[in-house]
Amino acid sequence: MTLSIPFDNSYARLEGPLFARLNPVPVEAPSLIAFNAPLAERLGISGEDDPDLAAYFSGNRLPAGATPIAQVYAGHQFGGFSPQLGDGRAHLLGEVVAPDGRRFDIQLKGSGPTPFSRRGDGRAWLGPVLREYIVSEAMHALGIPTTRALAAVRTGEEIIRERPLPGAILTRVASSHIRVGHFQYFAAQGDTDSLRTLFEHSRARHAPEADTPLDLLRATMKKQVDLVARWLSVGFIHGVMNTDNCTLSGETIDYGPCAFMDDYDPRRVYSSIDRFGRYAYAAQADIIVWNMAQLASALIPLETDEEAAVDAFQSEIETMPDMLRSAWLKRFAAKLGIAEPRPEDAALVGGILDLMHKGGSDFTNTFAALTDGSARDEVADRDAYADWHTRLQSRLEAETDPRSTMVAANPRVIPRNHQIEAMIQAATAGDDAPFHRLHAALADPYSSDGDNDWLKHPPAQHEVVTATFCGT
Template identity: 45%
Template sequence: MSAAPVIPLTSVFADTFPEMATPWRAADPPDPRLLILNRPLAEELGLDPDWLETPAGVRFLTGTNLPEQAKPVAQGYAGHQFGGYSPRLGDGRALLLGELHGRDIHLKGSGRTPWARGGDGLAAVGPMLREYVISEAMHALGIPTTRSLAVVATGKSIVRENLAPGAVLTRVAASHLRVGSFQFARATGDADLLRRLADHAIARHHPHAGNALELFQAVVDAQAELIAKWMLTGFVHGVMNTDNMTISGETIDYGPCAFMDAFDPATVFSSIDETGRYAYGNQPTIAQWNLARLAESLLPLFDDDQEKAIALATEALGTFRTRYARATIAGMSAKLGLKTDNAPLAEDLLAHLAAEKADFTSFFRRLAAGDETGDWVDRWRAENPDTEAMNRVNPIYIPRNHLVEEALADGEVRHLLEAVTSPFDERPELARYAAPAPPDFGTYRTFCGT
């Protein structure tokens, strides 16, 4: 058995921002059982994966066996949820254990905190395994994301629509600073807190930024690049509230998210998104709206003259569309194997895909294989595309919704993980993981609990 290691967990956020950090302890699970461990990520973090599989290690993963110096906290933040402002959100069922080599170690489903707003603070096995699969697939696709280190069953049933087995997800992030963090700081009226938070974000994520305005510009750029990557893979986040937009530019909070099958800009998966606010095609607009809320929070740091501060913020925010468009066209050109960007060709393709309701993922692999015909394809071939390069950027395997649901129903996600964590390498034995959903799969709906 591996000896207990020395884990150099720090408490930078807890020590620096006591105004935004509520000291708290994870609930003690009655019968913790490790369901899945990300051994490569553990090694990357300097953790011994063999030890993490021991009872003591599993208790570390649930936050109940921490180093003596650890100061776990529930973080406070505000946010706009579906456009409505909530001044007091925070980690209702989550806990920041601390930082390890500059990265957050964070729990979800670890029990009710003072920020819980009436919730039970718990999570079910299925949704936590789902986040594990999708976040690791996003990482393999080259999309900035929080990572999943482990899922531990708690041995306790939780009440949802029915009784469900409980679980804790251990995740890793560059940090959990978000737009809502700055909204919270601004709402306190504490100018020093707002400035310290901005300085902390600069030091941790954007050290090239010399001031708050340059920090804002860096976040605009990072989010433009991130949303472009979402759009190029057909990813629909589903709940783009301001408390779910990171300052680092990582994807966070895999709630009612899913990957689009048939291409349709109006695609919505979330059961509570009745107006389509967070539909696939709306994601760039919503991202820019969220960034405007960040700008409002940072205004006092841009300039003492409010009119000048607003002008500076407006100018920086205005670069989002240009940066996003440039990233999208470059990414689409790569997906098409083109040596130079061709926006008209790409735009015509998206119109064609929408009209045909074509499968967004498999289309590009079929195109590279020569299995597509038509006038648009003739125009594309005239550009002398590099089909080998296409297969290096177009995945054959993604966490298709029917496969995710099937894996969760079976309680076995390892085969799906094998496919989606090497998404570009075709393997004949995994052919079923490349196939679109069967016709009887029907309309797919996800829930915030998932």
């Protein structure tokens, strides 16, 4: 059966300098690594048996109805503003409207240079492609809003980074690729017409209830608050929370030097390019407030009375810290078995996190063990843990089914850094079996199935990953 993608490309129909039209650059010898058939079915895509899937998902052939574009945007990168960024190695093939009526982008990543490549080669190497495939699909299984992976393809070409490496292309699915940086670009350009076009498109797509720019800001804030609280609850560190990596849809996007914590440390940084801890684990809540303030600034030119708008937008941004504290408490109280948290429950959450930090406890395993009643074995100071656990048990007397609450909040397995690195090394040597095994094992992260016990092991000393790297 021939691949059939029901395209309906609304962004490519917009007027103004929002994108460049161009086709992906063909590659030498594409070969399919993975095709996400359940996701394809969800999107209304048929033709998983098409022998030319590798050609389609490498950009060598265009599916019928595709209108490839590269989007332009700006962004604050580690606090410094870059007035023009954009899709430097990606081509948005188009959009599909799924059988349930939801709209999704389909994008090739690593598909060749564009006008926004900034002297880059427009390609991706195999490691980051497989990392994003594994981690984004694991995040989906964890119930965290995220872009997803539809396909991964080897290009049959080598690309040069520090050394020659095998090239690859990821097909990414997103509710959209509209970022805070899109609005920043047109605000910086003084192009109010394009800014308004983008606003109207974004609110129709992501916040149909939003009548004003302030409404759109408020809707985006709520999504990002929920997203970051979910990240924190599973020990996830994005690594590059630049405004060009922050979406209006509230989905996690751009899995570059991302990582999940092993032992708990609120100051944990993995990203090799985050030298000062700007995007450390605990800093992510502050950064999302900063990012939303940048979105607010970019929306202000759409208001007739800009002076009044500044006050209104500032007041809205000032509500975010309380929103984040409430969302954080909701997620972490659930990890303790508390379905409806009270303000004083923050001390209980802080108590176990403090014990975990002081003792170097594994983040995921400690909360999973708490679910099973064996967390005492995960904490170094057992006397202090016993005192804390007594307080928890007293609090849980008011809960109707604390264990069910914990089971739903505490994953048993996560994509651990050392397992991802081992998978990448194997794939680089031509062995894709570890990739497929890891992907399958992460599909049901809340299950206590003993078959996946190998995923629960923290790294041995020689396996510890201290730095993760951007794939550009």
